[in-house]
Amino acid sequence: MNKKETCYYCGENATSSEHVPPKCIFPEFKDLNYNYRKNLITVPSCNKHNMLKSQDDEYLLRILTAGHKPNNIGVDHFSTKVMRAFQHSPDRFSKFMINPKQILVKQNDQLFESLVFYVDINRYHLILKYVAKGLFFYDYSRMFSGEILILYNGLLHKSDNSKNELYNDIDNGIKALLKDVPYKGENKDVFKYKFLQSDNTYILRYEFYDYFGITIKMAE
Numbered sequence: 513m514n515k516k517e518t519c520y521y522c523g524e525n526a527t528s529s530e531h532v533p534p535k536c537i538f539p540e541f542k543d544l545n546y547n548y549r550k551n552l553i554t555v556p557s558c559n560k561h562n563m564l565k566s567q568d569d570e571y572l573l574r575i576l577t578a579g580h581k582p583n584n585i586g587v588d589h590f591s592t593k594v595m596r597a598f599q600h601s602p603d604r605f606s607k608f609m610i611n612p613k614q615i616l617v618k619q620n621d622q623l624f625e626s627l628v629f630y631v632d633i634n635r636y637h638l639i640l641k642y643v644a645k646g647l648f649f650y651d652y653s654r655m656f657s658g659e660i661l662i663l664y665n666g667l668l669h670k671s672d673n674s675k676n677e678l679y680n681d682i683d684n685g686i687k688a689l690l691k692d693v694p695y696k697g698e699n700k701d702v703f704k705y706k707f708l709q710s711d712n713t714y715i716l717r718y719e720f721y722d723y724f725g726i727t728i729k730m731a732e
């Protein structure tokens with residue numbers, strides 16, 4: 513690594529490379545018999561914003577793969593890597609799956625069963641911002657230092673189905689706004705993203721496992 517490189521997140525001297533999104537999001541060959549870890553996005557990082565946040569990376573993986581409508585890759589990733597970690601340390605499962613509840617969710621005029629549970633929203637949003645700043649650095653070759661606002665975080669509301677329908681409408685509106693902007697990413701079935709820029713404002717949409725969409729506004 514070039515010693516003059518700086519961390520994508522804080523601007524300190526970089527000591528390593530960080531995968532954006534985290535490498536653990538992409539299944540290993542041993543689990544799915546296909547190499548989803550090819551040509552992954554990396555950015556220069558300091559230790560604090562790479563190796564020291566590995567537990568946050570795993571937390572994001574568990575939220576995404578336990579979600580309500582992942583594709584087969586997400587389902588298989590949960591049943592292999594995530595469940596293997598839970599079986600190795602059952603305490604991890606009890607600490608992660610807090611206050612689970614079965615609900616019916618209406619989406620696109622169809623009802624389907626889902627499981628909701630407590631998410632540490634501050635921790636989750638911080639992780640989403642890590643990903644946003646990493647993608648910005650990768651696409652624009654500089655650190656983003658402006659305001660980051662999460663417009664849609666992809667989560668269901670635990671008890672208010674009307675809010676879930678509202679969230680779904682908002683998400684569909686965002687997707688319609690960005691429909692002419694092509695997605696980027698080598699492994700689009702696992703992760704893909706796009707930026708829409710207008711002056712000093714950027715709308716970032718990224719999506720995991722063909723269903724879990726995140727939309728973020730970044731303003732300088």
